[in-house]
Amino acid sequence: MKTMRAIVTERPGDYDVMVVKDVPVPPLGPRDVLVRSFASGVCYHDHLIRAGVMKRGITFPLILGHEGAGIVEAVGESVRAHRPGDRVACTQWTECCGVCRFCRTNREPLCAQRKLYGHDRDGTYAEWFRIQEDSLLPLPPEIGFEEGAILSCAIGTVLAAIRDVGQTRAGDRLLVTGAGGGLGVHAIQMARLCGAWVIAQTSSPGKVPLLREMGADEVVVSEDGRFADAVRRVGDGEGVDVVCDNVGAPVFQEALRATARGARYVLVGELTGDQVTFSTARLFLKGVSLLSTMSTSRTQLADVIDLVRRRRLRATITERFRFEEAPRVHRLMVDRKLSGRVVLVP
Ligand SMILES: [Zn+2]
Numbered sequence: 001m002k003t004m005r006a007i008v009t010e011r012p013g014d015y016d017v018m019v020v021k022d023v024p025v026p027p028l029g030p031r032d033v034l035v036r037s038f039a040s041g042v043c044y045h046d047h048l049i050r051a052g053v054m055k056r057g058i059t060f061p062l063i064l065g066h067e068g069a070g071i072v073e074a075v076g077e078s079v080r081a082h083r084p085g086d087r088v089a090c091t092q093w094t095e096c097c098g099v100c101r102f103c104r105t106n107r108e109p110l111c112a113q114r115k116l117y118g119h120d121r122d123g124t125y126a127e128w129f130r131i132q133e134d135s136l137l138p139l140p141p142e143i144g145f146e147e148g149a150i151l152s153c154a155i156g157t158v159l160a161a162i163r164d165v166g167q168t169r170a171g172d173r174l175l176v177t178g179a180g181g182g183l184g185v186h187a188i189q190m191a192r193l194c195g196a197w198v199i200a201q202t203s204s205p206g207k208v209p210l211l212r213e214m215g216a217d218e219v220v221v222s223e224d225g226r227f228a229d230a231v232r233r234v235g236d237g238e239g240v241d242v243v244c245d246n247v248g249a250p251v252f253q254e255a256l257r258a259t260a261r262g263a264r265y266v267l268v269g270e271l272t273g274d275q276v277t278f279s280t281a282r283l284f285l286k287g288v289s290l291l292s293t294m295s296t297s298r299t300q301l302a303d304v305i306d307l308v309r310r311r312r313l314r315a316t317i318t319e320r321f322r323f324e325e326a327p328r329v330h331r332l333m334v335d336r337k338l339s340g341r342v343v344l345v346p
């Protein structure tokens, strides 16, 4: 049997539950594609699964990772769109039904049959990974594999949040929470591209130069977690029209307080799984809409590929690590010692 090297998470737990092992190369069903992985993005989602915070649909042992790019190695018998040798980028979901009302209207992330790789299925922390053909798009030669790996999760998600769900328009004031993270650095760029005036919030003073470089008009540093007053001050005293919230519970109260009347608050990430309580009247008295999005459709990924290929937006990889370093990478991510998005390279 053909084997491959993979980072296998044996059970939920601390960093050392991830070990490099030889495991069988996954067999292909008729619609499956085997991709040789050239880079895998590391996402906070991976940490939440490994730590046992996120539980639904997950069985161990599991190969983490839902951010992959590479070259097609082999295809199942009914695959039409791809052939061995193709460069490909992937969505965050590895399969969906293809025929429900969501799949038919470019909203595959809402499909009831949708499976995420590195979550419901084995993922990209491996030399090869298996994915359904519907979840792949050609990766043009102008985009490297490391950049290709993060197009769907780190960029597609914020394109969905800012452009589509948040309906950001030229002149809007937009707040990005957790701006120094993988979603955050791309949210700043995406918001600028949509014509917004961008306020970036971070709790790490060391990340300010990166946020400026990404195009933030204002950076609010809040080591104590209180930032609403500062955001309102730089937001013309009124607050922001759109929030792209990559953090969730820990910043929700402050970010909500920083909104202007009529704002759209878009939830994208949840780093702790904690609960929040708030008065619902606080929303409707200000006419604030609470919205959310979680991952990227095929058409949104196609738009991201075009934007990056035409250099309207830069896929920002801040560091590269070897497979063996996965436990250390997770630790650095949790300790907020990483900026932007990093990749594991097989
Ligand atoms: Zn991700």
Ligand SMILES: [Zn+2]
Residues within 6 Å of the ligand: 096, 097, 098, 099, 100, 101, 102, 103, 111, 112, 113
């Ligand atoms: Zn479906």
